[in-house]
Amino acid sequence: MFLEYDAAVFSRMLTGLTLGFHIIFATIGVGVPLMIAFAEWMGLRKHDEHYRLLARRWARGFVVTVAVGVVTGTSIGLQLNLLWPNFMQLAGQTISLPLFMEVFAFFFEAIFLGIYLYTWDRFKNRTRHFLLMIPIVIGASFSAFFITSVNSFMNAPRGFELTNGVITNIHPLAAMFNPAAPTKTAHVLVTCYLTSAFVLGMIGAVKMLKGDRHVYHKKALQLTMTAAFVFSIGTVGIGDLSGKYLAEYQPEKLAAAEWHFKTQTEAPLVVGGVLKEGNNVQYALEVPYALSILAHGTPSAEVTGLEEFAQEDRPPLIVHYFFDSMVAIGMYLVFIPLLYLVFRWKKPGWLHHKVLLWGIAAGGPLSILATELGWVYAEVGRQPWILHDIMRTPEGATTSEHVDAMLYLFIGLYAVLGISSAVVLRKMFKNNPVAHELESRGIDRRGGSS
Amino acid sequence: MTYEILGITVLWLFLYGYLIVGSIDFGAGFFHFYNKLSRKNYQVNKLIQRYLSPVWEVTNVFLVFFFVGIVGFFPDTAYYYGTALLVPGSISIVLIAIRGSYYAFNTYGSKDSRVYSFLYGISGLLIPASFTIVLTISEGGYLDVSEGSVTLLLRELLTSTYSWSVVVLAVVSVLYISAAFLTYYSYQAGDRASHQVFRRYTLLWAGPAILASLLIFYTISRHNPEHFQNMLDISWMFMLSFLFFLGAVMLIYRERRLGLAFVLVMLQFFSAWFGYGASHLPYLLYPHLTIYDGFVNETMAAALIAAFIAGLLLLIPSLVLLMRLFLFDADYVRGNR
Numbered sequence: 001m002f003l004e005y006d007a008a009v010f011s012r013m014l015t016g017l018t019l020g021f022h023i024i025f026a027t028i029g030v031g032v033p034l035m036i037a038f039a040e041w042m043g044l045r046k047h048d049e050h051y052r053l054l055a056r057r058w059a060r061g062f063v064v065t066v067a068v069g070v071v072t073g074t075s076i077g078l079q080l081n082l083l084w085p086n087f088m089q090l091a092g093q094t095i096s097l098p099l100f101m102e103v104f105a106f107f108f109e110a111i112f113l114g115i116y117l118y119t120w121d122r123f124k125n126r127t128r129h130f131l132l133m134i135p136i137v138i139g140a141s142f143s144a145f146f147i148t149s150v151n152s153f154m155n156a157p158r159g160f161e162l163t164n165g166v167i168t169n170i171h172p173l174a175a176m177f178n179p180a181a182p183t184k185t186a187h188v189l190v191t192c193y194l195t196s197a198f199v200l201g202m203i204g205a206v207k208m209l210k211g212d213r214h215v216y217h218k219k220a221l222q223l224t225m226t227a228a229f230v231f232s233i234g235t236v237g238i239g240d241l242s243g244k245y246l247a248e249y250q251p252e253k254l255a256a257a258e259w260h261f262k263t264q265t266e267a268p269l270v271v272g273g274v275l276k277e278g279n280n281v282q283y284a285l286e287v288p289y290a291l292s293i294l295a296h297g298t299p300s301a302e303v304t305g306l307e308e309f310a311q312e313d314r315p316p317l318i319v320h321y322f323f324d325s326m327v328a329i330g331m332y333l334v335f336i337p338l339l340y341l342v343f344r345w346k347k348p349g350w351l352h353h354k355v356l357l358w359g360i361a362a363g364g365p366l367s368i369l370a371t372e373l374g375w376v377y378a379e380v381g382r383q384p385w386i387l388h389d390i391m392r393t394p395e396g397a398t399t400s401e402h403v404d405a406m407l408y409l410f411i412g413l414y415a416v417l418g419i420s421s422a423v424v425l426r427k428m429f430k431n432n433p434v435a436h437e438l439e440s441r442g443i444d445r446r447g448g449s450s
Numbered sequence: 451m452t453y454e455i456l457g458i459t460v461l462w463l464f465l466y467g468y469l470i471v472g473s474i475d476f477g478a479g480f481f482h483f484y485n486k487l488s489r490k491n492y493q494v495n496k497l498i499q500r501y502l503s504p505v506w507e508v509t510n511v512f513l514v515f516f517f518v519g520i521v522g523f524f525p526d527t528a529y530y531y532g533t534a535l536l537v538p539g540s541i542s543i544v545l546i547a548i549r550g551s552y553y554a555f556n557t558y559g560s561k562d563s564r565v566y567s568f569l570y571g572i573s574g575l576l577i578p579a580s581f582t583i584v585l586t587i588s589e590g591g592y593l594d595v596s597e598g599s600v601t602l603l604l605r606e607l608l609t610s611t612y613s614w615s616v617v618v619l620a621v622v623s624v625l626y627i628s629a630a631f632l633t634y635y636s637y638q639a640g641d642r643a644s645h646q647v648f649r650r651y652t653l654l655w656a657g658p659a660i661l662a663s664l665l666i667f668y669t670i671s672r673h674n675p676e677h678f679q680n681m682l683d684i685s686w687m688f689m690l691s692f693l694f695f696l697g698a699v700m701l702i703y704r705e706r707r708l709g710l711a712f713v714l715v716m717l718q719f720f721s722a723w724f725g726y727g728a729s730h731l732p733y734l735l736y737p738h739l740t741i742y743d744g745f746v747n748e749t750m751a752a753a754l755i756a757a758f759i760a761g762l763l764l765l766i767p768s769l770v771l772l773m774r775l776f777l778f779d780a781d782y783v784r785g786n787r
Contacts, residue, residue, distance in 0.1 A: 060558065067554030071547040074514055081521060082539045085532030092525025093746055097753050100522050104761035107511045111768045114508065115775055122775075135768070172753040399599045400536040413544050417551055424559040 008394035010403035011083040014410060016379070018076045020372060021414045025069035027371050030144045030189070031196025032062045033109075037133040038223060044130055049443040050216045054223070056120060057434070058200060061425055063117060068421050070110075072414075083403065087386050087396030090167070094160045095153045097172040102146035109139025141189060148188045151378070152180035156249050157387050179249050183242040184378075190238055191374070194231035194333060195367040197224045202364025205357045207434070216434055218352065221340070221360065228363075229337035235330055240294065247295035250388065251304035253381045256315040257323035258291055259284075263305040267291040272324060275317060315381045322377040329370035336363050453751045454741040455731075457523035460758060461516055462727045468512035469723065470627065470716055475509045476574035477628020479553065481651070483571025486564065497636055497644050499557060508772070510550060522754050526744035530735055531584065533600040534593050542580040549573040578620040586613040589674045590736030612669040619662040623719070626655040630698065630715045634708040649702060656699050660692075663722065674736060680729035687725030694718035 036055045043051030081088050091099075112135040123129050159175030161168050201224035204217040246254035255261070259270045261279050269291040273284025289299035296303070306314055336359045343351045350356065382388060386396040438444040451459075482498045521528045549570050556566035586607065587593060594601045607613050629651035636644040671678040681688070698714035701707050732740040745751070 063558045064554055067551050067558075070510055071550040074510060074546055074550075075543045077514055078517060078539055078543050081517065081528050081532040082536045083532075085529045088521055088528035088532060089525045092521045092528055093750060096518070096522030096525070096746070096750060097757060099518050100754055101757050101761070103511060103515050103518050104757070104765065107508070107515075107761075107765055108768060110508055110511055111765070111772050115772055119775070167747070170747050170749045172750055398533050398536060400533060400601075402537050406536060406540045409540060409544065413547055417547060420551065420555055424555045428559055 005401070005404060007399055007401070007403050008397035010407055011397045012393065014403060014407045015076075015079060015083055016376075017407065017410055017414065018072065018079055019375065019379075021418070022069065022072035022076050023371060023375055024368055025065050025072060026144070027192045027195050027368070028062070028065045028199060029069040030140045030192035031194070032058060032065075032200070033133065033137045033140050034193055035196055035200055035224065035227065036062065037130070037137050038227060040130045040133060042223065044127060048219075049441070050219050050438075051223070053216070053434075053437065053441065053443060054220055057429070057437070059117060061428065063113075064421055064425055064428070066113065068417055072417075073106075075410075083398050084386070084396045085398055087391060090387070090391065090396075091150075091153075093167050094157070094170060094172075094175050095150050098146040098149045098176045102143045102150075105139045105143035105146060107139075109136050109143065112136045112139065144189055144192060145185045148185045149176050149178075149181045152184040153178050154386060155184070155253075155378075155382055155388050156180035157390055162390060180245060183238060183245045186238045187235070187242055187374075190231050190234040191367075191371060194228060194235055195371055197228040197231060198333065198360070198363040198367040200224050201228060202361045205360040208352060209354065209357050209361065212435070213352070214434065214438075216438065221352075222344075225337045225340040225360065228333065229341055232330070232334040232337060236334060239327070239330065243294040244296065247303065250382075252306060252309045252313065253315055253319075254295065255304060255306040255309075256317055256381060257319050257377065259317065259320050260291060260303060261305045261307050263302060263308060265292065265300055265302045267295070267301075267303040269294065270320075273320075275320075312384065315383050319377050319381045322373045322380070326370050326373040326377060329366050329373070333363055333367055333370070336360055453748065453755075454745050456755065457519075457745070457751060458727075458731070458734075458741050460755075461519045461523065462724065464512055464515045464519065466720060466723050468509070468516060469623075469719060471509045471512055472578070473624040473627035474631045475628075476549075476577060477624045478632060479549070479574040480571045480625070481628065481632070481648075483567045485647075486567055497639055497641055498632070508769075510546070513546075519754075523746055523751065524734060524739075524741065524744040525746055526739055527734060530593070530595070530600055530739055531587070534587065534602040535584065537602070537604075538580060538583045542577065545573045545577045545580060549577060575621055575624065578624050579617045582616045582620045583607070583613070586610070586616050588730070588733070588735050589670070589677060590733075590738075591673065593735070593738075595738055610673070612666075612673040615662065615665045615669045619659075619666055622655060622658045622662045626652065626659040627715060627719065629655055630702065630712050633702055634712045637708050649705070652702050653699065656695070660695060677729060677736070681725065684725055684729055687721045687728070691718050691722040691725065694721065 036058050039051045039058065040055035042048065043053075043055060112132055116129070116132045116136060119129055119132065153175055156178040157175070158178040159171040159173070201221060204220035204224065207214075207217045208221075243254065246257075259273070259275065259279075259281050260267060266289055268289065269287040270281055271285040271287065273281045276282050291303055292299050292301040295301060336356075339356060339359070340351070343353075343356065384392050386393040435444075478498045482495050485495055552566045552569040552573075556563055556570065559566075587602070589612065592603050592607045592610070592613075594603055629648050633645060633648040633652050636648055667678075667681070670681070694714045694717040698711045698718060701711035701714065732742060734741055734744055746754075
């Protein structure tokens with residue numbers, strides 16, 4: 001509207017919009033099946049119908065989010081071709097294998113999800129129904145793995161040679177298992193699990209804050225917070241390894257995130273702050289040696305600074321804030337489940353204290369926010385490249401003159417889908433509250449709280 | 451068989467899968483809405499819901515397979531079609547998004563809503579219509595390819611009788627295929643009333659379906675004579691298709707062997723679809739792109755084919771399980787489970 005038309009800029013905005021909307025549903029789509037599997041498994045092992053109902057209700061809500069995840073996933077899949085035809089022409093030659101396999105993994109998941117949803121009471125042996133969840137978890141996690149390996153290829157392109165615009169010597173597996181793949185895929189997977197645990201934990205916490213003290217919700221909290229603790233520790237560990245990956249393969253991305261300008265040993269970690277003229281950092285908290293440790297594991301290590309790179313090859317410096325906010329939320333997501341477990345161990349009386357419940361409830365939206373921030377950092381931090389050191393972003397974009405109109409069209413679409421799915425989910429659970437379902441299924445007699 | 455032919459055949463097969471499964475799905479959605487609107491025969495709607503519910507996601511995957519596969523096997527298609535199709539492609543995405551989500555909202559949400567049913571019923575019919583644009587464009591004459599850019603000639607596209615006859619064929623075929631399937635399915639379910647409704651729909655749409663195909667022959671002979679000549683060279687495939695059509699209509703009219711009747715419908719479209727596809731070769735886009743100059747490197751082609759075979763070994767047993775549990779489980783179809 002007020003911008004001068006530039007197809008590449010609008011293509012970036014539209015891709016960012018679609019991905020930003022899609023990853024909310026994709027994250028839930030990858031993580032929630034695992035949580036459902038945990039709940040159903042607990043129900044079987046402990047012969048506890050509460051856990052089984054938990055799995056059942058989660059699955060019911062999950063279906064709605066999956067639907068939006070599927071259609072927005074189709075949307076991004078097509079948009080990659082429509083908005084980045086030149087990039088996809090090159091990508092088709094080099095990285096189409098995991099893209100192709102992602103569809104298989106998702107197909108596998110979709111088939112079993114269809115079966116799972118409609119067979120709750122169909123098998124005499126209940127373990128069989130639980131077993132259906134395993135291919136769903138595998139399919140969901142593998143599709144995340146494959147698609148993230150494509151993204152990691154954009155960060156660390158391998159498995160081909162480019163001479164005078166001709167691609168030769170192609171190795172599809174080397175492209176897929178590029179140096180960025182291990183840390184990136186692990187990071188995406190574990191944070192999907194973490195976010196899902198928090199989103200589901202949030203539901204229980206909100207119910208309890210509203211005064212529903214049913215043991216059903218307490219069991220939900222215990223399950224989700226225990227899982228969240230494990231995943232949050234995993235997130236921290238993988239985050240550390242990601243730092244080491246960046247230091248070695250994309251030092252400018254790390255340096256931009258840390259506002260680290262001069263190459264130096266014993267580098268401190270810059271937290272927060274404001275950038276003044278001449279790359280002077282002010283009001284920041286500096287943690288001595290921390291960047292050297294993050295980058296190379298030892299306090300004395302030398303960390304490459306941003307000044308080693310030509311101006312036109314540097315990522316925008318704003319990514320510092322995205323990175324810091326993501327890490328701060330990550331810390332919060334370690335702290336809350338840790339607090340929960342400590343209370344359970346030492347101070348059971350405080351376990352369902354209002355403050356902790358609020359803390360868990362806030363973890364839901366915060367974890368999604370961290371996912372968004374992480375994606376923005378990952379994508380903006382890779383700029384100016386769409387394919388690191390090989391293709392600059394504008395070179396990959398379409399030349400079409402109508403990307404702006406499409407951007408507005410999709411803003412409208414996602415607004416409508418977002419609102420509709422929220423309304424549908426709300427109605428679904430409002431019209432069939434837990435207490436009612438516990439009773440109608442004969443799990444509880446009246447007043448089952450403890 | 452060369453890699454090029456193998457690749458395009460596999461992709462064409464997937465698009466055929468989408469044509470059948472998608473038609474059943476989209477047509478059923480439309481009938482669901484139509485019956486709801488005219489407050490007829492509520493039984494039919496329950497039946498449609500029963501069929502659609504467990505398999506809706508599977509439909510979409512056929513489509514995704516195709517477009518991921520075509521960029522994998524023929525990366526240059528991304529350049530030509532990707533640039534030209536931004537606007538029509540985006541409209542298709544919006545339709546798919548509306549169709550998929552509102553179907554789910556209506557089915558899994560707490561109540562059956564008229565607005566939601568309208569949204570997914572209508573968008574389902576528009577999706578095939580919007581996708582046919584790709585096939586139309588592939589005939590050539592609708593793109594301006596000049597140094598470094600590809601543009602869609604929208605005016606030519608919108609004023610072309612060929613492109614509109616393809617749209618008509620798409621919509622009519624969706625209704626015909628879907629009605630034929632639901633005739634069989636309602637019969638299996640023992641729902642006499644619905645069965646009669648769908649039998650009538652099938653016979654009603656059979657005539658227009660054939661007329662629309664004839665219209666295509668006529669318009670393509672004028673739009674792309676080269677392609678038309680190739681079609682005449684393998685005219686036996688289209689004759690075969692017509693025979694399958696006659697067989698299917700006959701069986702449905704006489705209410706005999708309805709399962710076989712639907713198989714004949716599938717064969718009718720199979721032979722026409724592959725007849726069209728085979729005569730289109732070697733062009734992916736007249737006259738700019740053939741399967742030979744747009745093909746991916748051999749290493750990737752081999753890797754994709756290996757992944758494809760491994761994937762099929764995993765998927766086919768799963769699909770069989772899905773069908774045995776839902777589509778072909780007599781108790782489930784009758785609503786006893």
